Amino acid sequence: MSVDDHEVxxxxxxxxxxxxxxxxxxxxxxxLLLEAGPAxxxxxxYRLSRPDWETSAFPGKKGSRLPYSAxxxxxxxxxxxxxxxxxxxxxxxxKTGHRQxxxxxxxxxxxxxxxxxxxxxxxxxxxxxKMYSGFQVAADWPLDYGELESSYLEAERxxxxxxxxxDGNRQRSAPCPLPSHPISxxxxxLGEGFHRLGMSWLPNNLAxxxxxxxxxxxxxxxxxxxxxxxxxxxGSADVTFLRQARATGKLTTLTxxxxxxxxxxxxxxxxxxxxxxxxxxxxRLSASVIILACGAVNxxxxxxxxxxxxAQAGIGNESGQVGRNFMETLGWTSLGLHPDRLxxxxxxxxxxxxxxxxxxxxxTGVVGGCRFTPSLIESDIAGPLNYARRVVGGWGRExxxxxxxxxxxxxxxxxxxxxxxxxxxxxxxxxxHRDEFGMPIARIHSHLTRIDxxxxxxxxxxxxxxxxxxxxxxLFEEYGSYDFFNSTHVFGTCRMGTDPDKSVVNSECRSHRxxxxxxxxxxxxxxxxxGEAPSLTIGALTLRACRRLLNRLS
Amino acid sequence: xxxxxxxxxxxxFWGALSLKLRGVFAxxxxxxxxxxxxxxxxAFLDTLIPDHETFPGASHFGISEAILLSASVVPAHRKLIxxxxxxxxxxxxxxxxxxxxxxxxxxxxxxxxxxxxxPDGSLPRVFLLxxxxxxxxxxxxxxxxxxxxxxxxxxxPRGYPEFALTPMKVD
Numbered sequence: 022m023s024v025d026d027h028e029v030x031x032x033x034x035x036x037x038x039x040x041x042x043x044x045x046x047x048x049x050x051x052x053l054l055l056e057a058g059p060a061x062x063x064x065x066x067y068r069l070s071r072p073d074w075e076t077s078a079f080p081g082k083k084g085s086r087l088p089y090s091a092x093x094x095x096x097x098x099x100x101x102x103x104x105x106x107x108x109x110x111x112x113x114x115x116k117t118g119h120r121q122x123x124x125x126x127x128x129x130x131x132x133x134x135x136x137x138x139x140x141x142x143x144x145x146x147x148x149x150x151k152m153y154s155g156f157q158v159a160a161d162w163p164l165d166y167g168e169l170e171s172s173y174l175e176a177e178r179x180x181x182x183x184x185x186x187x188d189g190n191r192q193r194s195a196p197c198p199l200p201s202h203p204i205s206x207x208x209x210x211l212g213e214g215f216h217r218l219g220m221s222w223l224p225n226n227l228a229x230x231x232x233x234x235x236x237x238x239x240x241x242x243x244x245x246x247x248x249x250x251x252x253x254x255x256g257s258a259d260v261t262f263l264r265q266a267r268a269t270g271k272l273t274t275l276t277x278x279x280x281x282x283x284x285x286x287x288x289x290x291x292x293x294x295x296x297x298x299x300x301x302x303x304x305r306l307s308a309s310v311i312i313l314a315c316g317a318v319n320x321x322x323x324x325x326x327x328x329x330x331x332a333q334a335g336i337g338n339e340s341g342q343v344g345r346n347f348m349e350t351l352g353w354t355s356l357g358l359h360p361d362r363l364x365x366x367x368x369x370x371x372x373x374x375x376x377x378x379x380x381x382x383x384x385t386g387v388v389g390g391c392r393f394t395p396s397l398i399e400s401d402i403a404g405p406l407n408y409a410r411r412v413v414g415g416w417g418r419e420x421x422x423x424x425x426x427x428x429x430x431x432x433x434x435x436x437x438x439x440x441x442x443x444x445x446x447x448x449x450x451x452x453x454h455r456d457e458f459g460m461p462i463a464r465i466h467s468h469l470t471r472i473d474x475x476x477x478x479x480x481x482x483x484x485x486x487x488x489x490x491x492x493x494x495x496l497f498e499e500y501g502s503y504d505f506f507n508s509t510h511v512f513g514t515c516r517m518g519t520d521p522d523k524s525v526v527n528s529e530c531r532s533h534r535x536x537x538x539x540x541x542x543x544x545x546x547x548x549x550x551x552g553e554a555p556s557l558t559i560g561a562l563t564l565r566a567c568r569r570l571l572n573r574l575s
Numbered sequence: 576x577x578x579x580x581x582x583x584x585x586x587x588f589w590g591a592l593s594l595k596l597r598g599v600f601a602x603x604x605x606x607x608x609x610x611x612x613x614x615x616x617x618a619f620l621d622t623l624i625p626d627h628e629t630f631p632g633a634s635h636f637g638i639s640e641a642i643l644l645s646a647s648v649v650p651a652h653r654k655l656i657x658x659x660x661x662x663x664x665x666x667x668x669x670x671x672x673x674x675x676x677x678x679x680x681x682x683x684x685x686x687x688x689x690x691x692x693x694p695d696g697s698l699p700r701v702f703l704l705x706x707x708x709x710x711x712x713x714x715x716x717x718x719x720x721x722x723x724x725x726x727x728x729x730x731x732p733r734g735y736p737e738f739a740l741t742p743m744k745v746d
Contacts, residue, residue: 069731072716205738241734251731364742366726367735405715405726416707417684421627428724429742 027053027273028574030294030308032280032323035133036556037541037563038314039258039266043179044567046271050574053308054263054272055296057279057315058085058129061136061259067249075406079128079137079248084277084299087129088462089318090451094120095468097504104353104477106500110414115504123507125318125465131276132259134316134509134556139246139370139399140228140255141554142182144173144191144561148381149390149439152548156381156388158441158472160346160547163519163528169561170194176560179265180256181234184226189376199231202240205368208395210359211432214491215375215393225374225394228256228557235261242368244398262560280323281460283311283538285332290537301458310537310570314563317347317544321448321514322463337515337525337532337540344449346442346516348549349467350508351477353501354396354435355484357493358412362429366403371395378483379551381439387475389439390551393487396435400498412497434487436480437510437552443470448514467506477503510543510555517545530566541566610674613643615660618676620710622683629723638713642706652705659702662690666699 029045031038034056045052059082061067066080096119097105106114115121128136147166152159174195177184184197201224204212212222229246230239240254253260266272277299284305286292293307313320321344325335337343371394377383379390401407405428412431413423445468450461469477481501488496500507518524521533526545532538541563543555550558617639624633633639646652663675666686671678675686690699714720721728725743727735737743 070729072718072729073712074729075715076712203739206740206742209739241731241736242738243730243734244738245730248730362742364725364735367738403730405720405724406711409711409715410708416623416687418625418627421624421630424724425628425630428726 025306027051027308029053029310029312030055030306031312031314032294033057033133033314033316033319033542034131034258034263034274035314035316035542036135036258036559037543038312039132039262040176040560040563041312041314041541041567042266042272043262044564045571046266046269048571049271050571051271052266052273053306054274055278055280056129056131056274056276057087058131058276059083060131060276061249063249063251063253063260067251069243069245069248069251074245074248075404077248082130084279085128085130087127087319088454088456089125089465090454090462091122091465091467091506094122094506096120101474101478101503104474104481104501104503106504107498108411109497110411114500120469120504120506123505125511126507126509127316127318131263131274132257135257136249136259137247138257138509138554138556141371142177142180142184142226142228142256142557143553144188144226145169145550145553145558146190146379146381146390148190149379149548149550149553152381158388160442160516160518160523162547163517166191169558169565172561172565173557175564176557180228180261180557180560181230181237182226182228182256182557183231185224187223188226189379197226199234202227202229202231202369202372204373205242205365207363207365207397207432208368208373210361210363211395211434211487211491212373214434214487214489217490218486220375220377220393220487222373222375225369225371227369227372229369230254230256240369244366244368244370244403246370247399279458281326281458283323283327283336285327285329285336285535287331289534291336291535297458309574310539312539312541314540314542316542317511317514318448318463318465320540320542320544322450322461324515325450326461337535337538339534340522340524342516342523342525344514345447346513346547347446347448347465347467348440348442348512348546349446349502349506350510351391351438351440351469351473351480351502352435352507353477353480353484354400354433354499355481355488355496356397356400356402356431356433356498357488357496358427358430359432359491359493360430361492363432364429365395365397365431365433368398370398378479379553381551383551384476384479387472387479389441389472389476391436391438391476391480392552393434393436393483395433397431397433399435400433402431402433432488432491432493434484436484438476438480439551440473440549441470442513442548443468465506469502474503477501510549512543512546512549512555515540515544516547518547529569530562539566539570610657610661610664612657612660613639614676615663615674616643616656616706618683619660619663619687619706622680622687623707623710624714625680631719633710633714635719636713636717638710641713642709645709655702655705658698659706662699662702
């Protein structure tokens with residue numbers, strides 16, 4: 022197939038774009054997938070066998086990080102000193118008086134940010150999808166959990182999700198396709214703290230194979246999912262949806278091909294797209310249907326940039342809602358030393374979870390939930406070098422003595438919580454900075470309101486309680502969202518809803534105005550959930566929407 | 576889970592170092608005749624990572640040579656090493672009448688503590704932090720050191736299949 026011979030163009034190949042490519046190609050639809058970043062070769066690019074593996078994170082390749090900027094964040098107050106990030110050797114990690122940008126963590130590449138995710142495969146709490154009718158905050162999803170359940174199950178089966186029979190408050194029509202992973206020794210010792218506080222501690226739902234599945238091997242528990250999985254047991258989109266989509270023979274993929282513009286026709290249809298190749302040459306394509314799946318930062322960027330005579334405020338922005346309702350990740354982590362050696366670098370990074378405070382009304386006096394997981398490995402206290410840097414510190418005999426005594430004793434717990442949309446939190450086009458081809462980059466504005474800070478205070482306090490109950494009285498580091506913007510999961514800039522004046526797409530992920538434009542990524546989430554990882558929900562929403570799209574195409 | 580903490584923490588601990596280096600490179604130490612950077616750096620590294628009980632020292636692994644080789648293609652880094660070593664020798668002669676490599680262990684440690692307590696961004700502090708980081712990266716990538724720590728080695732290809740069991744090495 023030539024690149025001109027396709028019925029559907031999908032822009033972006035992460036959790037949503039890949040799922041769309043799978044759903045459409047298996048039904049016989051010819052799909053062109055445009056990915057801004059490169060392809061990664063798991064066996065070559067993920068260098069976890071090297072002695073110096075700790076010195077590098079997920080590999081960077083040309084084009085694998087998209088540019089963005091951030092407006093000045095809020096000033097820090099003495100009222101929230103207890104939420105400042107710190108390390109026993111470095112002191113405050115943010116030494117300024119303002120919240121700082123640590124990063125919008127993403128991967129541009131075939132498979133998107135699933136390439137560096139830890140594989141958490143969560144379903145939304147049903148009540149977290151009805152935040153407005155239930156709690157008068159955020160917005161309701163235009164569908165409920167029950168309407169999404171079969172799509173969740175379908176996505177779990179394609180990806181290969183391992184999880185327990187019980188799944189918090191989420192009703193299941195069938196078990197996860199794979200049995201849950203055993204909880205590691207260190208996570209069980211952390212679980213002692215949860216149990217002493219009367220809290221639950223369950224195996225987490227993970228897109229990581231506990232048994233061989235669809236030609237992929239099971240996990241060997243190296244813990245380094247975030248550096249990329251060389252074995253392909255982690256269910257990133259490239260080895261699941263895309264691999265199967267490619268097998269249909271109906272998928273054409275172009276990497277290093279960022280889309281720069283959507284052309285808006287007079288008939289409320291997208292008449293074409295313009296993309297660039299690695300050399301910067303621009304090409305034009307058209308198709309019956311355009312699906313955007315670039316994430317909550319770059320999808321609004323593309324829409325806002327694509328203004329023209331027929332879309333004067335940008336495409337899909339008739340309501341002024343493109344870029345609004347941005348939601349970041351609210352997180353807290355406490356790390357300390359346990360009296361016993363635990364070797365917590367072994368096992369999956371977030372192999373257990375506590376959902377007790379996940380419901381929107383679970384935290385007394387604060388709307389919006391959260392969840393707790395182990396966090397030592399994800400905090401990268403997983404090898405000698407980071408013990409040396411961040412736990413032991415110093416030099417000379419004292420340092421070596423400390424390494425001998427403390428290596429393997431680290432333990433950590435983290436909390437991720439709801440972030441409620443507010444007027445000061447949005448994505449727009451940077452008025453000054455542009456990418457290498459002259460396109461304005463996305464600019465992030467994010468503001469923590471009092472209710473977010475109260476929730477964060479609860480999360481931090483509970484993490485400290487859990488650590489103490491687990492036998493850790495000696496913390497060496499804590500960090501969280503109060504003084505750093507540091508998000509992988511971002512949501513909400515193209516809200517899904519029933520009212521065209523208050524949302525961008527409908528429950529089928531279709532633009533209210535533009536008849537052949539769909540958005541299938543986390544930008545459509547009306548609320549963030551109480552700490553649920555979004556990739557499975559993105560996949561489920563996409564599969565559901567593609568069923569309806571196929572009906573239209575047929 | 577969500578946050579990519581590696582990048583975030585890198586920012587806090589190490590990310591600012593390159594900014595500090597710029598200022599240091601602009602200044603040059605003009606004294607310290609006779610300093611041999613390779614000799615001095617080796618002594619410096621053996622002070623930072625000495626032989627200690629079952630831990631081998633830095634000199635067992637040629638870390639000094641590796642750092643100098645790496646710096647040979649980064650002129651600014653080589654300049655930092657030369658200036659830092661001159662600073663060590665100047666301090667050593669001033670306090671003990673000998674170059675750094677000729678001092679006893681306790682005397683060397685005293686000089687390193689002076690560097691450690693120097694102001695942020697100053698030559699001795701930047702030289703110490705950069706060299707310590709370079710040394711640690713190489714030292715903790717050595718299988719001999721993993722054995723002492725009871726660390727199994729890199730995550731792949733073996734993984735950690737005993738993840739659910741009590742650690743083999745218990746204090």
